[in-house]
Amino acid sequence: MKRIALDVMGGDLGISASVPGLDRYIRNCESCDFVFDLFGNEREIMKQLRTFPAVEKQLYSIHDTSDSVIQASEKPAITVKKGRGTSMFEAIAHVANGKADAVVSSGNTGAFMVLSKFLIGTIDGIDRPALVSMLPNANGKTVMLDLGANTLCTSTKLVQFALMGRAVARVLLQLPSPRVGLLNIGTERSKGTEELEEAYTLLENTADIQFVGFVEGTDITNGKVDVVVTDGFSGNVALKTMEGTVKYITDFMRKEFAASVVTKIGYMLSKRVFDALRNAIDPRVHNGAPLVGLNKVAVKSHGSSDEIRVANAISVATNLVTSDFIPKIEHSLAGVHSEGK
Amino acid sequence: MKRIALDVMGGDLGISASVPGLDRYIRNCESCDFVFDLFGNEREIMKQLRTFPAVEKQLYSIHDTSDSVIQASEKPAITVKKGRGTSMFEAIAHVANGKADAVVSSGNTGAFMVLSKFLIGTIDGIDRPALVSMLPNANGKTVMLDLGANTLCTSTKLVQFALMGRAVARVLLQLPSPRVGLLNIGTERSKGTEELEEAYTLLENTADIQFVGFVEGTDITNGKVDVVVTDGFSGNVALKTMEGTVKYITDFMRKEFAASVVTKIGYMLSKRVFDALRNAIDPRVHNGAPLVGLNKVAVKSHGSSDEIRVANAISVATNLVTSDFIPKIEHSLAGVHSEGK
Numbered sequence: 001m002k003r004i005a006l007d008v009m010g011g012d013l014g015i016s017a018s019v020p021g022l023d024r025y026i027r028n029c030e031s032c033d034f035v036f037d038l039f040g041n042e043r044e045i046m047k048q049l050r051t052f053p054a055v056e057k058q059l060y061s062i063h064d065t066s067d068s069v070i071q072a073s074e075k076p077a078i079t080v081k082k083g084r085g086t087s088m089f090e091a092i093a094h095v096a097n098g099k100a101d102a103v104v105s106s107g108n109t110g111a112f113m114v115l116s117k118f119l120i121g122t123i124d125g126i127d128r129p130a131l132v133s134m135l136p137n138a139n140g141k142t143v144m145l146d147l148g149a150n151t152l153c154t155s156t157k158l159v160q161f162a163l164m165g166r167a168v169a170r171v172l173l174q175l176p177s178p179r180v181g182l183l184n185i186g187t188e189r190s191k192g193t194e195e196l197e198e199a200y201t202l203l204e205n206t207a208d209i210q211f212v213g214f215v216e217g218t219d220i221t222n223g224k225v226d227v228v229v230t231d232g233f234s235g236n237v238a239l240k241t242m243e244g245t246v247k248y249i250t251d252f253m254r255k256e257f258a259a260s261v262v263t264k265i266g267y268m269l270s271k272r273v274f275d276a277l278r279n280a281i282d283p284r285v286h287n288g289a290p291l292v293g294l295n296k297v298a299v300k301s302h303g304s305s306d307e308i309r310v311a312n313a314i315s316v317a318t319n320l321v322t323s324d325f326i327p328k329i330e331h332s333l334a335g336v337h338s339e340g341k
Numbered sequence: 342m343k344r345i346a347l348d349v350m351g352g353d354l355g356i357s358a359s360v361p362g363l364d365r366y367i368r369n370c371e372s373c374d375f376v377f378d379l380f381g382n383e384r385e386i387m388k389q390l391r392t393f394p395a396v397e398k399q400l401y402s403i404h405d406t407s408d409s410v411i412q413a414s415e416k417p418a419i420t421v422k423k424g425r426g427t428s429m430f431e432a433i434a435h436v437a438n439g440k441a442d443a444v445v446s447s448g449n450t451g452a453f454m455v456l457s458k459f460l461i462g463t464i465d466g467i468d469r470p471a472l473v474s475m476l477p478n479a480n481g482k483t484v485m486l487d488l489g490a491n492t493l494c495t496s497t498k499l500v501q502f503a504l505m506g507r508a509v510a511r512v513l514l515q516l517p518s519p520r521v522g523l524l525n526i527g528t529e530r531s532k533g534t535e536e537l538e539e540a541y542t543l544l545e546n547t548a549d550i551q552f553v554g555f556v557e558g559t560d561i562t563n564g565k566v567d568v569v570v571t572d573g574f575s576g577n578v579a580l581k582t583m584e585g586t587v588k589y590i591t592d593f594m595r596k597e598f599a600a601s602v603v604t605k606i607g608y609m610l611s612k613r614v615f616d617a618l619r620n621a622i623d624p625r626v627h628n629g630a631p632l633v634g635l636n637k638v639a640v641k642s643h644g645s646s647d648e649i650r651v652a653n654a655i656s657v658a659t660n661l662v663t664s665d666f667i668p669k670i671e672h673s674l675a676g677v678h679s680e681g682k
Contacts, residue, residue, distance in 0.1 A: 073529040109527075138589060148526050151534060185489050185577040186450075186644075188414040193492060193574070217581025221589040233534070234578045236526035237571075240558025241579040245586040248562040251479060252621060256614040263614055269607030273597040280593060303527075 001035045002321050003100035004314065008040030009069045009087040011106025012304045015044050018106070021310020023052035026059065028311065034318050036060045037100050039091040041067065065090050069107075072303060076110030080118050089115055095296045096120045102297035102317040104288075106305040113149035116291055116298045123329065125336030129293035130161050131232070131300055132168055133239065136280050139223035143169045143178070147289055148236035149300075155198035158182065158229055160336065162203055162211070164292050165227035167332035171325060175226055181215030183230035183238070188214070195231075243283045250278075284308045288316030292329065297321055342376045343662050344441035345655065349381030350410045350428040352447025353645045356385050359447070362651020364393035367400065369652065375659050377401040378441050380432040382408065406431050410448075413644060417451030421459050430456055436637045437461045443638035443658040445629075447646040454490035457632055457639045464670065466677030470634035471502050472573070472641055473509055474580065477621050480564035484510045484519070488630055489577035496539035499523065499570055501677065503544055503552070505633050506568035508673035512666060516567055522556030524571035524579070529555070536572075584624045591619075625649045629657030633670065638662055 008018040018040075026032055035058075038045055042064035049055055066085035083089035088107045095103045096119040105112050109131070117129060130146035143165050150157065162180050169178035182199055184192040189200065191214060203211040212225055217238060220228050230238070253274075257267040267274075279285065283302070287309035291298040297320045301313035320326075349359040359381075367373055376399075379386055383405035390396055407426035424430035429448045436444045437460040446453050450472070458470055471487035484506050491498065503521050510519035523540055525533040530541065532555060544552040553566055558579060561569050571579070594615075598608040608615075620626065624643070628650035632639040638661045642654035661667075 072527065073531050075531050110532075136589065138592060151526065183578060185492065185574055185581075186413065190414050190416050191451075217578045217583070218585035218588070220582055221585040230578075233526055234575055237524060237558045237575045238578050238582040240526075241561055241582045242558070242586045244559035244562040245583045246590070247559070248477065248479060249587070249590055249618065249622065252618055253614055256617050257611065260613070262610050266607050266610030266614070269603050270598065270611060272601070273594055273604055273607070276597050277590065277593055281590065 001033060002318075003035045003037055004317055004321075005037045005039060005091040005094040005100040005103040006314070007088045007091040007103065007105035007107055008038050008045055009065070009107070011301065012072070013306060014069070015040060015048055017306050017310050019045065019048035019052060019055070020307035021305070022314065023054050024307050024311035025314040027054050029315065029318070032059070037063055037091070037094055039063045039065050039087040039094070041065065063090060063094070070111045072108050074108055074111055076108065076114040079108075079111040079115055083111065083115060088112065092116055092119045092298070095298070101321045102299065104299045104301060104313050104317050106301040106303060106310065106313070109148050109300060109303070112298070112300055113291060116294055120294045120296045120298065122293050123295060123333055125333060126160055126164065126293040127157060129291045129298075130164055131235075131289045132165070132292045133286070133289045134172065135220060135242070135286075137221045137223040141173055142220055142223075142228055143173065143226060144220060144228045144230070144235060144239070145292065146230065146232040146235050147239050148232045149291060150232040152233065153195065153231040155195045155202055158195065158199040158231070159202045159206065160293070162209065162227070162229045163333060163336050164329075165229055166209060167329045168292055169226045170332050171328045173226065177210050178226035179210050179212050179224075180227040180229060181212050181219060181225035183228050183234060184214035184216065186214065187216060246281050246283065285312060288313030290316065290320060290325075295326065297325060342374060343659075344376045344378055345658055345662075346378045346380060346432040346435040346441040346444040347655070348429045348432040348444065348446035348448055349379050349386055350406070350448070352642065353413070354647060355410070356381060356389055358647050358651050360386065360389035360393060360396070361648035362646070363655065364395050365648050365652035366655040368395050370656065370659070373400070378404055378432070378435055380404045380406050380428040380435070382406065404431060404435070411452045413449050415449055415452055417449065417455040420449075420452040420456055424452065424456060429453065430460075433457055433460045433639070436639070442662045443640065445640045445642060445654050445658050447642040447644060447651065447654070450489050450641060450644070453639070453641055454632060457635055461635045461637045461639065463634050464636060464674055466674060467501055467505065467634040468498060470632045470639075471505055472630045473506070473633045474627070474630045475513065476561060476583070476627075478562045478564040482514055483561055483564075483569055484514065484567060485561060485569045485571070485576060485580070486633065487571065487573040487576050488580050489573045490632065491573040493574065494536065494572040496536045496543055499536065499540040499572070500543045500547065501634070503550065503568065503570045504674060504677050505670075506570055507550060508670045509633055510567045511673050512669045514567065518551050519567035520551050520553050520565075521568040521570060522553050522560060522566035524569055524575055525555035525557065527555065528557060587622050587624065626653060629654030631657065631661060631666075636667065638666060
């Protein structure tokens with residue numbers, strides 16, 4: 001049986017989202033051939049589990065952890081020394097030690113990155129893992145990275161992200177030669193920062209990559225490229241801006257539809273449209289970003305995850321394990337050279 | 342009569358968007374008490390004007406400029422020396438010399454910023470102007486800056502942007518004490534770059550500003566703050582990502598609504614909702630970002646502006662002139678100290 005290590009205490013809602021999320025995953029999964037290692041306060045987990053009988057005894061084992069939890073405000077670097085004993089540290093260590101196949105956490109993103117890199121280690125040629133998401137675009141999906149694990153990036157890191165993004169698009173989107181763009185504030189060569197200019201030159205001279213040059217925020221969703229590469233700051237801003245825009249529009253429409261009988265009928269007739277839209281863009285449905293570049297599967301769930309988000313993050317992890325994501329990514333990345341940092 | 346200097350050659354569509362845009366503005370304006378100084382190729386302008394009789398002879402004067410146009414790919418700094426004679430340079434100089442009240446251009450954003458700063462000059466205490474936009478939020482509008490004029494920013498610049506944003510919210514949104522947030526990748530104090538950490542400390546210690554701390558991309562549209570402050574790189578990425586998301590959603594719905602007779606009827610009954618939505622979020626309707634911090638009104642129109650966008654950018658400029666925007670901003674900014682750079 002494959003195993004998933006779940007950091008039950010992570011995220012704003014902690015255990016009150018993780019356990020219901022696990023229950024939801026189990027109720028909805030088609031072939032539930034996973035066992036869950038739950039890292040957190042044993043007494044609290046037991047209490048929560050009592051109200052969720054779908055999480056049967058043979059499906060989990062509990063690993064009691066210290067009362068201290070890595071907070072969202074914690075400086076990531078500190079957690080390497082001080083994190084031992086916490087649910088996040090121990091869940092990652094469990095995977096690093098080969099006792100589980102993937103780890104899922106809704107906790108502090110920076111700490112998750114630093115601890116995963118420290119405990120699990122990166123694939124040959126990769127200095128730092130990046131958070132990757134698959135966003136909807138006009139023709140399919142856009143692989144976007146980094147989404148917040150690496151605030152600032154050198155040009156060499158951006159090139160590694162480009163290669164990692166290409167690997168993910170090959171493996172998950174089945175595209176043999178994905179089109180890769182570098183996020184900037186204009187498509188002209190003269191735009192942007194020095195790091196971007198250097199990364200552009202490096203990517204231009206990288207063999208066997210379909211580099212289309214600089215792209216803009218509008219290109220994330222228009223299908224012009226398959227992979228959008230950026231540093232963690234801009235990537236995180238873009239992702240959350242997108243999330244906010246989706247919420248603004250859906251809330252706006254909900255209010256307007258409710259304003260008259262005619263529009264209420266219009267809504268009922270159009271329900272199919274809105275269900276399809278929700279399915280395409282609801283960030284809750286699309287929760288769960290893999291930290292790519294590691295030797296094992298590690299999935300970051302949104303910090304403010306509710307049970308729907310947690311369930312989806314778990315299913316991202318189980319899918320990556322089932323589909324041999326790591327060996328495929330390693331194969332695609334063979335021959336990449338690191339900065340050695 | 343008040344006068345607007347229009348850089349007719351700027352933007353991807355140049356003259357073929359500027360002249361129809363001017364025509365559209367004139368046909369739709371309620372009290373057209375402006376005269377337009379058109380900077381560009383005289384022969385081409387005359388040719389275009391022939392097909393737009395609404396632009397009557399007494400409403401414009403043409404200023405013939407050199408054949409060279411500042412390209413989107415031009416390095417902004419160069420244009421101070423080499424830009425003389427171009428339509429953008431001469432239009433800005435016209436305003437700087439007191440011969441017009443505002444300038445509008447769809448040309449190179451960086452060049453527009455550098456030339457405006459060089460020719461017009463900044464308000465006391467402000468080192469560099471910032472591009473400002475008013476974005477829709479759940480309760481009203483969010484003032485956001487910078488949107489691309491200043492790629493990288495020191496903490497002192499960010500603080501100046503915060504004060505400029507507050508001034509804009511006071512003047513244009515009539516809010517006596519606007520809530521100001523600093524865009525970051527998390528709301529915790531420990532998140533982000535050094536510049537942001539420094540700017541946070543400076544803003545915390547700035548008297549008379551309602552500083553709410555770090556905000557995230559989701560907060561641009563949720564009404565948590567009235568002003569979002571960021572550097573030009575992240576601001577531009579956020580704005581264009583928002584634009585792309587709006588387009589993705591509206592295109593998605595258009596396709597889905599057309600898919601069946603039932604949803605087509607649903608659409609017809611719901612038309613009011615979509616008209617309201619378009620009015621709230623269509624970037625074409627909201628085109629025209631003032632470059633705030635200058636001694637005169639300067640409005641940047643989107644680089645890929647069509648006639649609708651140009652018409653809206655012109656009306657932003659005329660509204661700012663009519664409402665005494667500059668003296669009000671100067672008054673609100675009195676006492677701000679610059680870095681002297």
